[in-house]
Amino acid sequence: MEKVLSVEHLQKSFKNTKVLKDISFDVHQGEIMAILGPNGAGKSTTIRNIMGIMYPDEGRVTFHNHNGDEIPRHKIGYLPEERGLYKNVKVMDILLYFANLKDYPKEKARKRALDYLKKLGLEGKENASVEELSKGMGQKVQFIGSIIHEPELLILDEPFSGLDPVSQEIFKDEIKNLAKNGTAILLSSHQMNLVEEMCDRLFMISKGQKVIYGSMDQVKAEYANFKCTIRGKNGQNTFKSLPDVTRIDQSDDISVLYLSKDVHVTNWLKQLPNDLNVQELSVDRVSLHEIFVDIATDKNIAQEAGESDA
Known part of the structure; x- marks a missing residue:
């Protein structure tokens, strides 16, 4: 599979605290790659460096053959953990606005928006304002906004948070379809059962450094x-x-x-x-959930088993 994203030796400090310590991993076309770790491990900082919201002290992020300010951000989709939509704006208007930010054709975006609204159970809501929607509906709209422009790389930060089980299944199926059609997906989630079910490979980080990196089969063989x-x-x-x-x-x-x-x-x-x-x-x-908890609570299951590298 073609390498879409390459993160190489990222280091990042805030004041005297080093929050990223030599972080390296790749994301390939058509795969779902999980980035996991307890709160404060450095996941969000890593994602923000990938998105160009901040820049590393050392190391680099490469998208295809581009890095730094040359990365074509319009080819990347991003669903942040902190949700935020303009409350008094109509659903269709905000989706077309997201598409315009990515230089995506308006009429093509309108058709995709209507298709996805129907697929995600929001048919007929295109003229509703965001403030009329439930929290779950708003999350679906923001998800559509992250994929409206057909990104080559999609970054999803806690996409299942706050969703009911039915909506989780809809999201899960759509994320799998996007990967099947060639989108490279980097997914961060604390719901280990969904990660274990969906993801091809994973990168687990703790205290700013790698503890596990490999395919799901490798990780299960090594740690489970x-x-x-x-x-x-x-x-x-x-x-x-x-x-x-x-x-x-x-x-x-x-x-x-x-x-x-x-x-x-x-x-x-x-x-x-x-x-x-x-x-x-x-x-x-041993489940991925138990491995995660052991690492987060310093029970050293990963250190006892040895490291796995893809």
């Missing part, structure tokens, strides 16, 4: 070790003699045993104590 969840009254000493257990979390009657990377699950289960109290037992892989 097995865990065994047991419901029943068992003391922690019950599990101390078990091999291949790297961590035990217990709460009420639930015990979660995190297993080592190369464990053979079938053989391991045979070693459970005969007097174990089991009401329910399940074995599955």
